[in-house]
Amino acid sequence: MRFPIVPSGTNLFSLYPKIKESSSSGRWKEVLSHYKEIKEAGIQLIDHEIFSHILKACLALSFRTGKSVHASVIKQGFESFTSVGNSIMNFYAKSGRLASSVGVFNCMKTKDSVSWNIILHGHLDQGAFVEGLDLFMQARAVGFEPNISTLVLLIHTYRNIRAFTDGQIFHGYLIQSGLWSPSSVQNSLLHMYTDISMDYAEKLFDEMYEKDVISWSVMIKGYVHSDEIMFALESFKQMVSEFGIEADGQTMVSVLKGCANLGDIRIGKSIHGYVFLRGLNYDLFVGNTLVDFYCKCNDIKSAVTAFNEMPHKNIVSWNSMLSGFVHNEKYLQALTLFDSMGESEVDADEVTLVNLLLICKVLGDFRQCKLIHSRVIQRGFQSNELAMNSLIDAYAKCNQINLSWRLFCQIKRPDIVTWSTMISGFTHCGMPDEAIAIYREMRLSLQSPNMVTLLNLLEACTLSAEIRRSKWAHGIAVRMSLASNVVVGTAILDMYSKCGAIEMSRNAFDQISMKNIVSWSAIIAAYGLNGFPHHALSLFSEMKVHGLEPNPITTLSILSACCHGGLVEEGVSIFKEVAKKHGDELKLEHYSCLVDLLARAGKVDDALEIIKSIIPVGMKAGASAWGAVLSACRNYENRELSEAALSEVLELEPSSSAGYLLASNTYAVGGSWKDASGMRWLMKERCVNVVAGYSLVHASNKSYTFTAGDKYHPLSHIFGPVIEQLHSCMKMDVGATSL
Structure with missing residues (x-):
């Protein structure tokens, strides 16, 4: 072999070990520097093995240089070496140029197992799952033996595309070929089976001779995902106590998520103690999960402590804490936290802004909503569906439906969430006709409704209170096979109730396949609303026969029915029964309803006794309770008590017309025309607008x-x-x- 003449000062053979040494240490700039030195000297490389090191450096630093190296390989005739072809193919595959990698693969005269592994990885890593699996079948036909990483990747592929039958066949191939023994392969199979059935996963888990922390973690995660939380916690206990395997961060994330789903703060705190003892609280993902756990269990104080103790935080940490404040109605703390984000130089993302929009929506803060909208534009989130849908919803809840509509019209291809949000927005703003028109437009665009869309449509028809429209919406629910669904069925019966069609409400209730406490509460409220208090009482008793205990909404519904039906003894009896069993669940509105019940029946002294002595400490009678007393004073001409009740009503709701009008009517009934006109004058002086009934x-x-x-x-x-x-x-x- 003839060697090229090497210019003086350049030692070719000293550069080879330097390139290899720099490559092994990951000093890619040095590798390319040495390669450049060789090229500038006009020397042709004679060791084909050196190309793998150079191409690795190109992969890290310069795709363009890698292409020139490929050209040099072809020019010097080294492409016939299988190892060189593999290096070039690997360079293109990992650079995201799958087509170029396939081109090199197809041109290779001799392919070994490394070649097949590289091309399979290239396809499966980049999501070309079907083509990758087809290549694997071709490889098997020529006697290819996959390495462990390829086997794991193939199992993940079957799981990702949910080709579980093919995955089980592949499991059989692994057993027949003697390739299933590596723990990483078994754990990957176990992960796949948790997606199919936990029964299958349990069977494989029991057959595994060696179970490591990954095996246990996969099973625990599978149980949590299947909502079998107690099995997950029992597995964690077995892993730590019986088998002495120390949990890692992934295990603790799954266990804490299970505790959050279970809502068990006591167990969660003990798990937190274990995390602390193992030093896993320094794990970022564990810390984020701890914050999320406490927020979901409504223990904001502990969530803040966990957040403050995190040594490192990312945007997920801040968003978890922010979301916790929002969902626990701690809006001022949420805004303070957002200010702290800015001080910590953490950039808000779309999730941050969506949480802030939730605050604007609840508080009806239009100004703040506009500020967040400007932030969305500044950050370029206009194409983000979550951000835009949240903006449309927030503007609508701030009663700025025109701005919601303007944003909606700017979206070229609204998805089902956007359509549903717009329908909900019009309904919220008291525009059912527009909401229904939007639904019809959505159907013309060939967009199929989902359950949320249907519920928004039913709400619009409820507001419209037109029986023809309600029947039309009911028909849509039937065609979607959702009329028997408990959520949809409850919405349908409520819709008919608002139309005064109580028999249709009852039919809708009877069609619900699995009734819950919400559906029972709704039908009780429907009968009460439509003037059938005795039917409401009968249903209340029937509900308890079915083993369902009344919740606060049910109690309010039946008390309201008794109130409007004049069933004083029955209402008082029910209140006493509920107070005895679930007294801590009673809210101010329950006591106000009881006051109204007694006041309407002329038992004004008893109603006043409820206000003064029975309502628990920490609650204060509102305008509705005092308004009921004032109304009773008008009917039963109790002038002295009327003055006291009037004072309370006007103090509690100084901007509401109801109290002034009631007081004026009370004075007029008693013949005090001067006081009656004085009350009207006071209302005018305070610029209180009269809300007319219809x-x-x-x-x-x-x-x-x-x-x-x-x-x-x-x-x-x-x-x-x-x-x-x-x-x-x-x-x-x-x-x-x-x-």
């Missing part, structure tokens, strides 16, 4: 609203005389009764 009348499959004294309604000429006639008949009935 009546809803169904005619020709449409609903019409009429306010008192409205002579300009298009149908007033039809309904006006009818209403006057009904009024006259009512007066005659009252007169006949008094006689």
Whole structure:
């Protein structure tokens, strides 16, 4: 072999070991520097093995240089060496140029196991799963023996594409080929089986001769994912206590997530103690999970402690704490934390901004919402679906529906979440016609509704209170096979209830396959709302026969039914029964409803006793309770108590017209016209707007609203005389009764 003439000062053979040494230490710049020195000297490389080191450096630093190295290989005729072809193929595959890698692979005259492993990794790593699996079948046909990393990658591929039947066949191939014994292969198979069935996973787990921390962690994670939390905790106990295997960060993340799903703060705190003893609290992922656990268990104080003790925090840490404050209604603390993020030079991401929008939505803070919108634009999140949907929702909840609509129109291809959010926004702003029109437009765009869309549509029809529309929406639920779903079925019965169609409400209730306490509460409320208190009581008893205990909503529904039906003894009895069993669950609205029940029946002293002595410490009677007392004073002409009740109502709700009007009417009934007009004058002086009540009348499959004294309604000429006639008949009935 003829060697090229080496210029003086350049020792080719001294550069080879330097390149190899620099490569083994990862000093890629030195590798390319030595390669450049050889090229500038005009020397041709004679050792083909050196190319693997140079291509590794190119992979780390310069794709362009790597392409030039490939050209040099072809020019010097080294492409025939299989090892060189493998290095070039690996360079292209790991650079994301899969097509170039495949081109090199196809041109290789001789392929070894390394060649097949590289091309398989290239496909499977870059998501070309089907092509990768086809290549594996070709490789098997030529006697290819995959390495352990390829076997693991193939198992992950079957799991990722959920080809579980093929995955089980591959499991059989591993056993037949004697390739299934490595622990990494068994753990990968175990991971796949946790996605299929925990029964299969348990069977494989029991067959494994050696179980390491990864094996146990996979099983614990599988149990948590399958919502079998007690099995997960028992497995953790076995792993640590019986087998003496020390848990790692991944194990603790799964265990803590299980505790969060279980909502067991006591067990979670003991797990936290174990984390501390093992020094795993320094693990970033464990720390984030601890914060999330305490937030989900509503222990904000412990969440803050865990957050402050984290030595290192990332954006997930801050967002977890921020989300915890928001979902636990600690809005001021959330805003303070956001300020701290800025001071710590942590950039807010879309999740941060969405949490802040949740605060704006709850507080109705339009100004803050606009500021966050500007931040979304500054950060370039306009294409982020989560951020844009949250903005549309927040503006709607701030009653800025025009801005929501403007944002919606800017989205070229709204997804189902965006459509649903817009429907919900119109409904929230009292625009059911527009909400229903948006739904129809969505269907014209060939977008299929999901359950959330349907629930928003049902809510719009509930607000519309038109029986024809309600039947149409019910039909959609039937066609989607969701009418028997407990959430949808409950929404349907509530919708019919608001239309006054109580029989249809009952039919919708009967169609629910698995009724829960919410559906029972809804049907009880429906009968109470529509003037059937005895039916409501009967359903309340029937619910308890089915083994369901009333929750606060159920209690409020039945108390309201008793209140409007005048069933004083029954209402008081139910209140006492619930207070005895679940007294700590009773809220101010329950006591206010009891006050209203007694006041309506003329038991004003008893109602006052509830306000003064029965309502627990920490609660204060609101305007609704004192308003009920004031109303009773008007009916039963108790002037002294009326003054005290009026003072409380006006103090609690100085900007509401209801208290002023009630007081004025009370004075008028007692003949105190001067005081009555004075109350009207006070309301005008304080710029309190009167919110007029209205009546809803169904005619020709449409609903019409009429306010008192409205002579300009298009149908007033039809309904006006009818209403006057009904009024006259009512007066005659009252007169006949008094006689």
